Amino acid sequence: MSTSVVLEKVEKRYGAFDVIHGIDLNIEPGEFVVFVGPSGCGKSTLLRMIAGLEEISGGALLLDRERMNEVAPAKRGIAMVFQSYALYPHMSVYKNLAFGLETAGYKRAEIEPRVRRAAGILQIEKLLERKPKQLSGGQRQRVAIGRAIVREPRIFLFDEPLSNLDAELRVQMRVEISRLHRSLGNTMIYVTHDQVEAMTMADKIVVLNAGRIEQVGAPLELYNHPVNRFVAGFIGSPKMNFLNARLEASDGEGTVMSVGGNTVRLPRRLKAGAPGDTVTFGIRPEHLVAEREAWIALGTVNVDLVENLGGATMLYTTTPDGQALTVALDGQQDVQRGANLKVYFDPARCHVFAADGIAI
Known part of the structure; x- marks a missing residue:
């Protein structure tokens, strides 16, 4: 059942220090929502408030329209998966689950089918008799997720669960967690600083910055708009190029600006x-090309x-006025340094931002 x-207007204060500033957010039943932002932006704190591991200083948390501020964590119907696997080393995988x-x-009659079901979903049936030290990092993370599944929670919370894995395993686990969401249909909230995880x-x-929401939307909505x-x-890899520019003129047909040492209309x-x-x-970078005169010349x-x-071929270049510009060209291009x-x-x-950072 999705929740x-x-x-x-959720707030979090530590003494006189405010870390979460009146956040309003609506998560629909069955959605997979990712909190993303730089270190210290408040994403893990917000997740822990939903779990009940941190008190809410102001505002309200509602699960299926029921206020949860004062409800104990164990009674919220939430299961949380942490960055640390935190498995019991002396127990088998079965016992950990x-x-x-x-x-x-x-x-026991209730536990057995839940454990077997979780093991089947995560494809770890053959590992149930092993100890954690006999498992790879990805297998340990599956066991940690399995401990959440056996509880049959209303909501799954993930706090940077892939940070300890190498690059190849991270890609594999991203796919498996997405598959798990499609299979179970539960509401899931996932915290990461990795915008690639968020996009995929x-x-x-939900993009967070200094305890406030900057923007909420579908991945491509944030990428395009x-x-x-x-x-x-923050969204997009490689990162968007930002060039200092100056508005020169604007009329009914368009806008003229000086950018990168050139005039662009x-x-x-x-x-x-x-x-x-x-x-x-x-x-x-991926929206720049070489020798396509149907587009606008940047210079x-x-x-x-x-x-x-x-x-792809990545070019790190400098504009005539000395600004850095990254260009991502498709395929293998014969371009030489210098x-x-x-x-x-x-x-x-393209995008234009005012002096205060707002898109115009």
Whole structure:
């Protein structure tokens, strides 16, 4: 059974220090929601407040419209998976999965099918008699997730569960957690600082910064339409290019600006700004190309470094006015370090941010 989660002006204070500032958020039943943001932004604190491991200083937490502020963690119907596996080293995998149910007073006849079901979902049936020291990192993480599954919770909470895994295992576990969500259908809230995890796993992403929500939306909504420079810079890999620019003119046909030592005309008007304003021009590396005159010329750049990745070629360049610009070209391109390269951009893919960081 899926559960809705509603935060109404939720606050968290440690003495006189505010860390969560009046957050409002609505999570629909069965959604996979990812909290993402830099270290210290409050995402883990918010997750722990939902779990009941941190008191709520102000506002309300509602699960299926029922206020949970004063409800004990064990009675909220929530299971949490932490960054640390925290497995009992002297117990078998089976005992690790069953232990929480045993301490909660469940009988063996109830525990057995739950453990077998969780093991089947996670494909660890053949590991039930092993000890944690005999498992790989990915297998240990599956066991940690299995301990949450056997509780049959209303909501799953994940606090950076893949941080201890190597790159290959992280990709594999991302797929498995997404598959688990489709299989179980429970509401899941997942915390990570890795925006690639957020983009690939989430139905909805919540971008946090300094205890406040910057933007909430589907992954591609945030990628294509960031509301400010912070979201634009945090979502997307490689990171969006930001170039200092100046508005020169605006009329019914478009906007003229100086950017990267060149004059660029955009075929659309901005939502705000006046000639003479200092702004930031944003363009993602993958939205820059070489020699496509149907697009708008950003200018000629000097290539400082070339990274040939096989499926893509990364160019680290410098604009005529000395600003850094990363260009991601498809496939294997014959570009040499030190070369001068004329680059173009799709006007539908560029972004302009006012001095306060708001997208205009």
